[in-house]
Amino acid sequence: MSQDLPQVQEDIENEVIRRYAEGAQEVEASLCCPVSYDDSYLKILPQEIIDKDYGCGDPSKYAVPGDTVLDLGSGGGKICYILSQLVGAKGKVIGVDFNDTMLALARKYLDEMAEKVGYANVEFRKGKIQDLGLDFDRAEAFLEAHPVAQADGLQKYEVECERLRREEPLIETNSIDLIVSNCVLNLVKPEDKLDLFRDMYRVTAPGGRAVISDIVCDRDPGPEILADPELWSGCIAGAFREDRFIDMFAEAGFQGMEILVRQDEPWRVIDDVEFRSMTVRAWKPQASLSLETKQMQVVYAGPWHQATDDRGRTFTRGQRTGISEAEYQQILDGKSALAGHLIPVDGGNSSSSGCCESGGSACC
Ligand SMILES: C[S@@+](CC[C@H](N)C(=O)[O-])C[C@H]1O[C@@H](n2cnc3c(N)ncnc32)[C@H](O)[C@@H]1O
Structure with missing residues (x-):
């Protein structure tokens, strides 16, 4: 932007x-x-x-x-x-x-x-x-031990700040x-x-x-x-x-x-x-899309006919789409923006598998 x-x-x-x-x-x-x-x-x-x-x-x-x-x-x-x-x-x-x-x-x-x-x-x-x-408490401790009066002191302070960011980040x-x-x-x-x-x-x-x-x-x-x-x-x-x-x-x-x-x-x-x-x-996405396999299935619940996410994937209402196991698990755990929109249908979905396992009743 x-x-x-x-x-x-x-x-x-x-x-x-x-x-x-x-x-x-x-x-x-x-x-x-x-x-x-x-x-x-x-x-x-x-x-x-x-x-x-x-x-x-x-x-x-x-x-x-x-x-x-x-x-x-x-x-x-x-x-x-x-x-x-x-x-x-x-x-x-x-x-x-x-x-x-x-x-x-x-x-x-x-x-x-x-x-x-x-x-x-x-x-x-x-x-x-x-x-x-940059951890200000650590940077200030350095300044106390090495008060800055001249430009080379400032340079040393800046080098220390870079070290802190790298080795002891806030x-x-x-x-x-x-x-x-x-x-x-x-x-x-x-x-x-x-x-x-x-x-x-x-x-x-x-x-x-x-x-x-x-x-x-x-x-x-x-x-x-x-x-x-x-x-x-x-x-x-x-x-x-x-x-x-x-x-x-x-x-x-x-x-x-x-x-x-x-x-x-x-x-x-x-x-x-x-x-x-x-x-x-x-x-923050779990992994880059190119590294993902798409072995788990979800169905887009709607209400839109189609929805495109920020990764450019398009989901069509009522149709199955493949996603990665990690993302599937996040949806099951409610830890994904797509939870509530995509229905997990590939095992582990309590609303589809739990019903049949729960005693053979004809109604759910
Ligand atoms: C409007 S108050 C909100 C405080 C608190 N979040 C609350 O809900 O009461 C803003 C706070 O952010 C701190 N603050 C503002 N800019 C900051 C910055 N760039 N880095 C760190 N703290 C900052 C201020 O010192 C202040 O404590």
């Missing part, structure tokens, strides 16, 4: 850090977009974490037990502490944020929450979500079952947004998925909006145009993108541009 980058104000990142450091100290109502979460997971959360919620959706509800989940821009940690309960003792939750004050708030409750749930499966790491290779390649994020991706500078999606793809395990709640807009904001620092840090100016939001996933290699939630009423309307929350799910 070639896209002209909008002219924005220079120092977005510092403005974002300043605003959310304040938001970590005092509740800032204007930063919230009303969201309802499942109360049963909020019950054991500290009130301070619930109050300092700057999200716009609830991507946590798409986690399943055992998932390793990465939360991009974890803020006060609310989504991570909800996820901790959802993924259980066998799962793991990693929150990443670049804001020391937010990280301190989230980390403050680690022990208390581990005691309440009965296991410790959450950690918060410092880094930029558009560069999930997030390992192919290590995450589910990436979530709640109202953060819009805050990344326009020129870094594609790197962000590419790094999300890198860290997602094959067959894994990303569920992202973020602010989208129905048309491109004008220069006044783009030049306003308050609107940048307030999740407005950096909002994705809704069609481009989906394109960004595709451009990074994700497939099966699906709009799970699109807020009906806009959250805000400025200069006739509507801003609202949207939640999108996308999948």
